[in-house]
Amino acid sequence: MTSTLIVGAGSAGCVLAARLSADPGRSVRVFEAGPAFPTMGELPVELLDPSHLPVGPESRLIWRYQANLVRGRLIGGSGAINGSYFVRPPAADFAAWRAVAGPRWSFDAVVPVFCDLEDDEDFGKEPGHGVGGPIPISRTSDPTGFSAEFAQRCTAAGFAAIPDLNTPTGDTDAGFGRVPLAISRDRRAGPAITHLLPALHRTDLTVTGDTMVTRLLLRGTRAIGVEWARGRERGTAYADEVVLCAGAIESAALLIRSGIGPEPLLRSLGVPIVVPAPVGAWCTDHPEIGVEFPAGDPGEPAVPLEYVLEIDDLEVRPYTPMFTPGLRRVGVALMRPESAGELTLVSTDPTVPARIDQRYLRSEKDRARLRAGVALTADLYGRRIGPVDDRWLHANLGTSQHLSGTCRMGPAHDERAVVDENGRVHGIEALTVADLSIVPVPLRRGPQATTVMLAAAIADHMVV
Ligand SMILES: Cc1cc2nc3c(=O)[nH]c(=O)nc-3n(C[C@H](O)[C@H](O)[C@H](O)COP(=O)(O)OP(=O)(O)OC[C@H]3O[C@@H](n4cnc5c(N)ncnc54)[C@H](O)[C@@H]3O)c2cc1C
Structure with a gap:
């Protein structure tokens, strides 16, 4: 059976999949709703051009919501179609994050993770920067x-x-x-290019594209797998643990459809309540x-x-x-x-x-x-x-297309919190959320660098 099933091969999902599949003995399976181009050569050429944002009315590589809100729908997710702006938030944002979720997210704790990810052409050799990491800056x-x-x-x-x-x-x-x-x-050096594609040769990593996870499978309060849809085909997949990396909109939607959400909303939708949780209550x-x-x-x-x-x-x-x-x-x-x-x-x-x-x-x-x-x-x-x-x-x-916080991080006694400091969903075993939805404070900078940092930090914690 699969050890870890990841939902969504976006910015966070690519990093998680690459780091977890390097862990000996762990089998990783990823479901991605959009296309999973298997090699660099098969990526549509316009995706490599950082001056081009493939988000117009003709694009088939995005999810669309109201008010021009879009997300990437392909391997690399929004990180495959975004403006390439890759900047760390200031220390004050991490002080606020730490106040909500503890020292794991202090500025001092996250800087080494940022450094490890970077290959900074301009400042890489200077203290507090990274050289030789997978993401060229x-x-x-x-x-x-x-x-x-x-x-x-x-x-x-x-x-x-x-x-x-x-x-x-x-x-x-x-x-x-x-x-x-x-x-x-x-x-463009998005997360599929820097993380997922270089890991695809591993036999313990399987990525299935054009497959949308529609609901979580739960036994009592334990996640045991997912239901999926691919065109007219429907199926189930089981795993020891499930990690949601479907982004701030779709990770929250999946939890709610699976009975983890605000009680009045679940009742109005006719979804049996598994665990009441403030999913989507703040973003x-x-x-x-x-x-x-x-x-x-x-x-x-x-x-x-x-x-x-x-x-x-x-x-x-x-x-x-x-x-x-x-x-x-x-x-x-x-x-x-x-x-x-x-x-x-x-x-x-x-x-x-x-x-x-x-x-x-x-x-x-x-x-x-x-x-x-x-x-x-x-x-x-x-x-x-x-x-x-x-x-x-x-x-x-x-x-700005920077929606975050729908599955907010915080301790179990925090009535606004959906996940703990490691992204584990409160009240549910074997279920983690590891994407931008868990960030509990507004960030003063674009969120892409933070998303990959948090995915790397959570993956490292899962491997230890
Ligand atoms: C047009 C645009 C420009 C942006 N520009 C910048 C920028 O320049 N700098 C910056 O810092 N930030 C930018 N952002 C924001 C940044 O890209 C995102 O915040 C970040 O990529 C979010 O990462 P994520 O992993 O949380 O979600 P995503 O990268 O969106 O990944 C989610 C993945 O999950 C898949 N998925 C969703 N639901 C399911 C399901 N049910 N089953 C299977 N798969 C599913 C999706 O198809 C997607 O691949 C931009 C965003 C957009 C949309």
């Missing part, structure tokens, strides 16, 4: 005209340049810097306002984000692509919003998308911060924008 040395102009405008406005956003102390003041990117020789994202300016030449294709400006809880993002012809977009994202969202299901049918009520901008403080960010961006570019009232904010609001 580099920063642009030849920025596009729009990015270079952004950096000049930041300097002219008095902001300091931050040479290394992944600074080993974990503390950076307000300033702008080059984005660390998971890119090697102009090719967070980085709401983003798109400030657009008329501009002429779109310039050469480039990675979407080469520089960012950070001011406390705001991140200003000068995007290199023209999302609307003739208009340049600068994103203003709120990185520690007070307002939190909620995920629920409207049906037990696994093909019906979960409903995510983001509840952005419910707090006056969040609205005020975003207004300040828009004003700062207008000043930076010498433009007049507005009036930036609540209606304007809502009209220009979108997601």
